[in-house]
Amino acid sequence: MANTITSVVASDELSKSWSPFSAEYNAVERMTIPLVQEVVYEVNQLSPLDAPDDIAFDNGCGTGAVTIILKTAFPNLKLISTDISEGMIEQVLTKVKERGWKNVEARVLDAADLKGIADSSITHTFSTFMLCLASEPHQILNEMYRVTKPGGILGFATWADPYFGFWTTPWTKACRELDPEYGPPYVMEPAWTLLDSVGMRLQEAGFKEVNLHHATSMWQWNSVQEAVDWFLEAGHPRNVVISRSWTERGRDIEEIKLGFTRALAEAYEQDDGKMAGPCIACIGTARK
Numbered sequence: 059m060a061n062t063i064t065s066v067v068a069s070d071e072l073s074k075s076w077s078p079f080s081a082e083y084n085a086v087e088r089m090t091i092p093l094v095q096e097v098v099y100e101v102n103q104l105s106p107l108d109a110p111d112d113i114a115f116d117n118g119c120g121t122g123a124v125t126i127i128l129k130t131a132f133p134n135l136k137l138i139s140t141d142i143s144e145g146m147i148e149q150v151l152t153k154v155k156e157r158g159w160k161n162v163e164a165r166v167l168d169a170a171d172l173k174g175i176a177d178s179s180i181t182h183t184f185s186t187f188m189l190c191l192a193s194e195p196h197q198i199l200n201e202m203y204r205v206t207k208p209g210g211i212l213g214f215a216t217w218a219d220p221y222f223g224f225w226t227t228p229w230t231k232a233c234r235e236l237d238p239e240y241g242p243p244y245v246m247e248p249a250w251t252l253l254d255s256v257g258m259r260l261q262e263a264g265f266k267e268v269n270l271h272h273a274t275s276m277w278q279w280n281s282v283q284e285a286v287d288w289f290l291e292a293g294h295p296r297n298v299v300i301s302r303s304w305t306e307r308g309r310d311i312e313e314i315k316l317g318f319t320r321a322l323a324e325a326y327e328q329d330d331g332k333m334a335g336p337c338i339a340c341i342g343t344a345r346k
């Protein structure tokens with residue numbers, strides 16, 4: 059398989075919401091990469107990724123967390139990397155070019171309709187931190203099952219907390235100082251984040267030997283201020299939901315900045331002025 063540059067744009071609100079954010083996604087990727095490394099390790103333990111006819115799939119690849127780890131460890135592995143967002147795929151294609159990776163097909167594709175990927179064609183399907191943020195998770199899971207080879211492995215990760223407490227806990231503390239009635243919104247559905255529920259959904263889609271567990275990555279920032287600025291300005295689609303839950307009450311973001319900065323510092327600031335806090339995921343494997 060040669061490197062291909064294709065753009066089959068599934069243009070909807072979702073792809074539009076992630077695309078402007080793609081240049082800022084590297085800040086997230088530095089926190090997802092250790093979790094993704096663990097997923098790749100667990101998959102490789104079950105079914106080594108070095109057979110000549112292996113084909114891996116990074117579904118909802120973002121800026122390429124799985125892709126980077128796979129191509130670094132297994133340079134000859136055939137890999138299809140797809141995402142609904144054109145901006146994310148542009149970032150992956152830049153990495154493919156800069157790092158000289160071969161056998162990577164990166165293209166825009168909606169995971170709810172994996173056009174061009176044949177039934178039972180993938181030996182190792184990966185999907186990390188996409189399903190819990192996507193609009194049609196049932197259909198996406200069915201599509202992942204369809205394209206995976208019988209006996210093939212799924213390497214999987216979702217966030218484990220529907221509120222994504224890393225941001226929401228300090229944010230809520232700050233909001234309640236000004237408005238005790240404030241309640242935070244879910245930023246992801248409990249059904250696609252809570253461990254038992256996610257495991258059940260994988261089984262309902264047909265996957266067997268589902269083995270999910272919690273894992274934590276510490277999200278590091280150079281300073282609390284850097285984190286506050288990124289949260290408010292980078293445009294992560296789910297952080298926008300959190301901010302909007304305040305402005306929809308007729309309040310101003312400026313009012314909350316100081317309290318949010320203080321609450322983040324209380325929770326996560328370190329002696330050297332840097333900041334680090336835990337993000338909890340459900341990660342693991344399953345087999346078709």
Ligand SMILES: C[S@@+](CC[C@H](N)C(=O)[O-])C[C@H]1O[C@@H](n2cnc3c(N)ncnc32)[C@H](O)[C@@H]1O
Nearest residue numbers: 076090118119120123142143168169186188192
């Ligand atoms: C949080 S990022 C995860 C990226 C990467 N897998 C990682 O682990 O860092 C979620 C990605 O899912 C993509 N996404 C959301 N819905 C999608 C869909 N229906 N089909 C394909 N990609 C989708 C977004 O564009 C975004 O790049």
